[in-house]
Amino acid sequence: MSKKDRAKLERGPKLHEPVCIGESVKIGIHLAIERFRLDSSQTELPFPTSLSTTERAYIHRYCNQLGNLKASSRGSGQNRCITVRKTAGGKTFKTLPSYFSFVHSATQVNAVLSKYPVTAKEKQDLTPLVVKSANTNESRDKSNFGRLTTVVPQVPLKRGNSELNKFRESLPVYQMGIAIVEGINTNKVVLIAGETGSGKTTQVPQLIIDDCYDRKEPCRILCTQPRRIAAVSIAERVAAERGERIGHVVGYQIRLESKISPKTVLTFCTTGVLLRTLMGGDACLSNVTHVIVDEVHERDRFTDFLLLCLKEALPHHQNLRVILMSATLNMTLFSEYFDGCPVVCVPGNLYHVDELFLEDILKWTAYKNKDMDNAMLKTQKSKGQVECLSEWCSKQLNIAESAIGSGTEEDSDVTTSDNAELGEEKEELEPWVIEEMDRRLKEVWLTGSEESFHQILYLISSENVSVDYVQSETSTTPLMIAAARGFINVVEHLLSLGADASIRTSNNWTALDFAKKFNKIDILELLEAHLSSLESGHVEVGEDLQLVSEEDRELLSAYQQSFDDEKVDISLVTCLINHIQTMEREGAILVFLPGYDDIMNLKAAITDDRRFPQGKLVIYTLHSSLQYSDQKRVFKPPPQGIRKIILSTNIAETSITINDVVFVIDCGKVKEKTYDALTSLTMLKSNWISKASALQRKGRAGRCQSGKCYHLFSRSRYMHLQDYQTPEILRLPLQELCLHTKLLAPVSQSIETFLSKCPQAPPQLIIRNAIHNLKQIDALDPFEDMTELGQHLSDLPIEPRLGKIILYSVVLKCLDPVLTIVSTLSYKDPFIIPALPSERRSLMGKRRKFAEESYSDHMVFLRTFQAWQKAKAEGWERAFCEKNFISSSTMEMISGIRVQLLAQLRASGFLKARGAGDIRDLNANSDNWALVKACLVAGTYPNVIQRDRLTCCVPQLNRE
CATH class of the missing domain: 1.25.40.20 (Ankyrin repeat-containing domain)
Structure with missing residues (x-):
C-alpha cells in the first residue's frame, strides 16, 4: 500500500468522496441508530472505539441525512470514539404569524359587509355538517370526473374462440375453477392466494363471467389494479383470451382514458378510479355484483384504503361479492381483517430458478473495480x-x-x-x-x-x-x-x-x-x-x-469497501449482462432498478459499451410514468438471434408478466417515499426490498422455462431484509388520504376514527399532523369538514400544498411557470452533484446563472427547464445536460408530470378550450415573477419564515 493510500486510510474519506464500509457493519449501525431514534428515554448512543475512521465518517453522514441527530467524535488514536446525540429543537413561536391588516382595510371590509350582508345560505354553508339537517351525502363529491361509467348488470355474452384456450387450460387457477367459483358464490368475501404464474389475475374474472353465462345471471365485475399499465395490459389479454375486441365485454377505465361500452360486464380499473367513484357515495355499488381487488399484498396506501371502504360498504349491499387476490404473502392478515374469510390457495406453475448472490456474481464475472x-x-x-x-x-x-x-464425558454434552x-x-x-x-x-x-x-x-x-x-x-x-x-x-x-x-x-x-x-x-x-x-x-x-468460501468472503469484503451499496453499481450490472450475453443460452433479461434515473443511466452505459455487438440487443424500459403505447412493445418477442433486455422498476415485480424472461438481475432496491413523523420530512430514496419482493423477482425468471436470478446483494444482506415491505399507509404523509376520507367516511365519523379501521392503522401522530396541516391550508375547516378548496385539491394527483400553488396560479394567470416549478418540486432537483471540487464550483456557477440575480431555487428550476426544452427542440439536449450537470431522465419525468397536470386541469374545468380561461388567458401574467412568487408563498404557507429587517435575524417557526 502506497504512502498516499495509507494516509487516505488514516484520515478517512473527504466530504465529496463516497464512504464504503463493510456490509455487516452498515447493517449494525442502521439497526442501532433506528432503535435509538425511536427510544425517547435515550439521549445519546456511544459506539465502540474499534470503529475505523471510514466507519465513523459513515455514521457522521448517516446522521446528517436523518436530520435530527448529531454525531461527534472524541479522543485520539486507538481511543477515538464516536457518540450520536439527539438534537434539541430550536425555539419556536407558539402561533404562526398572521397577515397584517391596516386600519383602512378594516373600514373597507365593514363597508362591503354593510352593503352586502351575509345571507342565511352563507351562514348555513359555515355550519358544521354534523349539525345540519341535510342528508349525510352532502359531503360527497358531486363531480363526475374520474369515475367509473355506470353500466347496468347483464348476462354476459358467450365467449368466442381463441388460440389461447390451450394455454388457459394449463394454468393452475383454471384447473381449480370449480372450487374457486363455489367459494365466490357461497361467501361475501374470498381471498385467492396464488404463486406467481398461477393465472389468478387473468382467469378469476373469466371464471365468474363463464359461470354467470351458464346460469344466465346478470353480473357487473370491477377488477382493480395498483397501476395503469397493469389495468390496460391485463384487460387486453383477457379480451384476447375470450376472442373479443377490447371495449366490448371486457374493457378498462383509468384516469383520463377508457375503453368500455354498454355491453361491458368486466371493467379493469386502477384503485384510484374506484375510490373516486366511491366518493360519490357507495350507492354506486348497487349496480356491481363483484369487486376483485388484485395485488393486495403490495400494500399501497390506496389499496389499504379501498379495503377499508369495501368492508364498510359490504353490510349495505347484500348482492356484492368481494374477491381479494394476492401472492402467497401475509395471507392471515387479510383473512382476519375480513372476519376470517375463506382462503383458496392455488399452487404456482413455476420452473426451477437458480439463485446467485453478490459473492457468486463477483466470482463468476471476475469483476474488479479500481479500488478493490x-x-x-x-x-x-x-x-x-x-x-x-x-x-x-x-x-x-x-x-x-x-x-x-x-x-466425565457424559456430563460434557456440549462442545x-x-x-x-x-x-x-x-x-x-x-x-x-x-x-x-x-x-x-x-x-x-x-x-x-x-x-x-x-x-x-x-x-x-x-x-x-x-x-x-x-x-x-x-x-x-x-x-x-x-x-x-x-x-x-x-x-x-x-x-x-x-x-x-x-x-x-x-x-x-x-x-x-x-x-x-x-x-x-x-x-x-x-x-x-x-x-x-x-x-x-x-x-x-x-x-x-457458511457455504461461502474464505476466498469468496475476501472478494466480497473488498468489493463492499470499494463501492457504496446505497447506489446501483452500473458498471457491475453492465459486466453481468455481458457475461449473460456471451456465456448463457437465449432468453430475455429483466433488470430490476430503483428508479427512472438508474434505468436511463444503465441504458446509456449498455448503448455506449463496445463489448455489446450492435444490432444484437434490443432494450426496453418499464416505468409507471411512460406512455402505455411505449410499454406495450416490451411484451413482443424479439427477432431470432437478438436478445431482449428490459430495464424496469418494481412495476414488473407482480403487476405484469413477460413470458420470455429467463434471466433476472435484482439490484435489491426500490424507490420509496418515506415520511418521518419525528422531523415532519418526506424523502424519496432507494430502500432495500423485502424478502417477499426478492422471492417475487426471482419468480419472474421461471415463467416459461427454468431460469436464473442474480441478486446484487450478499446472502448476509438477504438474511437481514424485512420479511415484507412496510405498507405505504405507515410510511407516507396522509394529507391526500385524509381529504379522500372526508368524501368516503360517514359525516358523523372523524378522519382519525375512520382511518383507525384500516388493516394496519397509521400512527395517530401522523394522522393528526395531516389534519392540522389541512386545516392550516384551508382544505378543512375548524370542524374538520372539507372546504371548496379541499374539493379541488382532492382532484389533483399531487400533494395538497402543491395543488394549492397551482390553483393560485390559475387565479393570478401565471400557470405555465408555476406548473414547471410544481412539477419539479413534486419529483426532485434535476441537478447532479459532481465528485470533483472544480466541477462542484462550476455547478454552483451554473445555478447562479439560471437564477438570474433572483437568489431563488424556484427560478433556477424554471429557467433550467425552459433552457432544456429549447436545447431539446434544437437537437443538442444531451450536450446541454452534460455541460450543465443536469439529469436528462429527471427532466423527462418533470415534463411528463407537467403534461399530466395540464390534462387534469382541463378535465376539472379550470382550463378551457377557447376564450376566457384558455391556455393563453391563464398565462397572461406568466412573465411577472412577483405574481409567481405570490403563488409559491400562498401555497407553501405555513412553511414560511419572516425576516426581521431591524435585527437582520430570521426567527424560527414551527415546521408543519
Whole structure:
C-alpha cells in the first residue's frame, strides 16, 4: 500500500468522496441508530472505539441525512470514539404569524359587509355538517370526473374462440375453477392466494363471467389494479383470451382514458378510479355484483384504503361479492381483517430458478473495480494480524474437558471448546490470583456489582491475567459477565484491551448470546458492531454464509469497501449482462432498478459499451410514468438471434408478466417515499426490498422455462431484509388520504376514527399532523369538514400544498411557470452533484446563472427547464445536460408530470378550450415573477419564515 493510500486510510474519506464500509457493519449501525431514534428515554448512543475512521465518517453522514441527530467524535488514536446525540429543537413561536391588516382595510371590509350582508345560505354553508339537517351525502363529491361509467348488470355474452384456450387450460387457477367459483358464490368475501404464474389475475374474472353465462345471471365485475399499465395490459389479454375486441365485454377505465361500452360486464380499473367513484357515495355499488381487488399484498396506501371502504360498504349491499387476490404473502392478515374469510390457495406453475448472490456474481464475472485491489491488500494485512492473535489466544485459552464441570464425558454434552490448555495458562498464575479472579467474577455474576470489576481490571492490567480469563466454575469470561449484567463501559474497556468476543462457554454461548438472552440491547449492538469490524471470519455466520468460501468472503469484503451499496453499481450490472450475453443460452433479461434515473443511466452505459455487438440487443424500459403505447412493445418477442433486455422498476415485480424472461438481475432496491413523523420530512430514496419482493423477482425468471436470478446483494444482506415491505399507509404523509376520507367516511365519523379501521392503522401522530396541516391550508375547516378548496385539491394527483400553488396560479394567470416549478418540486432537483471540487464550483456557477440575480431555487428550476426544452427542440439536449450537470431522465419525468397536470386541469374545468380561461388567458401574467412568487408563498404557507429587517435575524417557526 502506497504512502498516499495509507494516509487516505488514516484520515478517512473527504466530504465529496463516497464512504464504503463493510456490509455487516452498515447493517449494525442502521439497526442501532433506528432503535435509538425511536427510544425517547435515550439521549445519546456511544459506539465502540474499534470503529475505523471510514466507519465513523459513515455514521457522521448517516446522521446528517436523518436530520435530527448529531454525531461527534472524541479522543485520539486507538481511543477515538464516536457518540450520536439527539438534537434539541430550536425555539419556536407558539402561533404562526398572521397577515397584517391596516386600519383602512378594516373600514373597507365593514363597508362591503354593510352593503352586502351575509345571507342565511352563507351562514348555513359555515355550519358544521354534523349539525345540519341535510342528508349525510352532502359531503360527497358531486363531480363526475374520474369515475367509473355506470353500466347496468347483464348476462354476459358467450365467449368466442381463441388460440389461447390451450394455454388457459394449463394454468393452475383454471384447473381449480370449480372450487374457486363455489367459494365466490357461497361467501361475501374470498381471498385467492396464488404463486406467481398461477393465472389468478387473468382467469378469476373469466371464471365468474363463464359461470354467470351458464346460469344466465346478470353480473357487473370491477377488477382493480395498483397501476395503469397493469389495468390496460391485463384487460387486453383477457379480451384476447375470450376472442373479443377490447371495449366490448371486457374493457378498462383509468384516469383520463377508457375503453368500455354498454355491453361491458368486466371493467379493469386502477384503485384510484374506484375510490373516486366511491366518493360519490357507495350507492354506486348497487349496480356491481363483484369487486376483485388484485395485488393486495403490495400494500399501497390506496389499496389499504379501498379495503377499508369495501368492508364498510359490504353490510349495505347484500348482492356484492368481494374477491381479494394476492401472492402467497401475509395471507392471515387479510383473512382476519375480513372476519376470517375463506382462503383458496392455488399452487404456482413455476420452473426451477437458480439463485446467485453478490459473492457468486463477483466470482463468476471476475469483476474488479479500481479500488478493490487496495481493499484486498488491506484485508490481507488485517487477516495476518488477526491470525497471529487467534493462534495466541487458542494456545492460552483452550479448556480441557476435565476443567468443565465434573470432568466425565457424559456430563460434557456440549462442545469441547478450543480452549484445551487452560490448565497450563492457569498454572502460570499465582494461586491467589486464580482464587481472587474466580471469586471476583462469581461475585459480579451473582450480585451484579459493577464495583467488583475494578479489581478484576486491575488484576488483568498488573498481574498478567488474560483479558479472556475463564472462570473455573461457570467457564465464563469477564466479557461475558459484563455483557450479561449490562455494564456497557466495562464491555467497551475489555474490547479495547483485546477481549475475544467469539469465545464460547461450556453450553456453547458467546458474549453476544449472553447480551441477547439477558435483553441487553445496547451491549448487543456494541458487540455486533465490534464483530462486524473484524474482517477475519471470526463473526458467526448463518448456514448460507457458511457455504461461502474464505476466498469468496475476501472478494466480497473488498468489493463492499470499494463501492457504496446505497447506489446501483452500473458498471457491475453492465459486466453481468455481458457475461449473460456471451456465456448463457437465449432468453430475455429483466433488470430490476430503483428508479427512472438508474434505468436511463444503465441504458446509456449498455448503448455506449463496445463489448455489446450492435444490432444484437434490443432494450426496453418499464416505468409507471411512460406512455402505455411505449410499454406495450416490451411484451413482443424479439427477432431470432437478438436478445431482449428490459430495464424496469418494481412495476414488473407482480403487476405484469413477460413470458420470455429467463434471466433476472435484482439490484435489491426500490424507490420509496418515506415520511418521518419525528422531523415532519418526506424523502424519496432507494430502500432495500423485502424478502417477499426478492422471492417475487426471482419468480419472474421461471415463467416459461427454468431460469436464473442474480441478486446484487450478499446472502448476509438477504438474511437481514424485512420479511415484507412496510405498507405505504405507515410510511407516507396522509394529507391526500385524509381529504379522500372526508368524501368516503360517514359525516358523523372523524378522519382519525375512520382511518383507525384500516388493516394496519397509521400512527395517530401522523394522522393528526395531516389534519392540522389541512386545516392550516384551508382544505378543512375548524370542524374538520372539507372546504371548496379541499374539493379541488382532492382532484389533483399531487400533494395538497402543491395543488394549492397551482390553483393560485390559475387565479393570478401565471400557470405555465408555476406548473414547471410544481412539477419539479413534486419529483426532485434535476441537478447532479459532481465528485470533483472544480466541477462542484462550476455547478454552483451554473445555478447562479439560471437564477438570474433572483437568489431563488424556484427560478433556477424554471429557467433550467425552459433552457432544456429549447436545447431539446434544437437537437443538442444531451450536450446541454452534460455541460450543465443536469439529469436528462429527471427532466423527462418533470415534463411528463407537467403534461399530466395540464390534462387534469382541463378535465376539472379550470382550463378551457377557447376564450376566457384558455391556455393563453391563464398565462397572461406568466412573465411577472412577483405574481409567481405570490403563488409559491400562498401555497407553501405555513412553511414560511419572516425576516426581521431591524435585527437582520430570521426567527424560527414551527415546521408543519
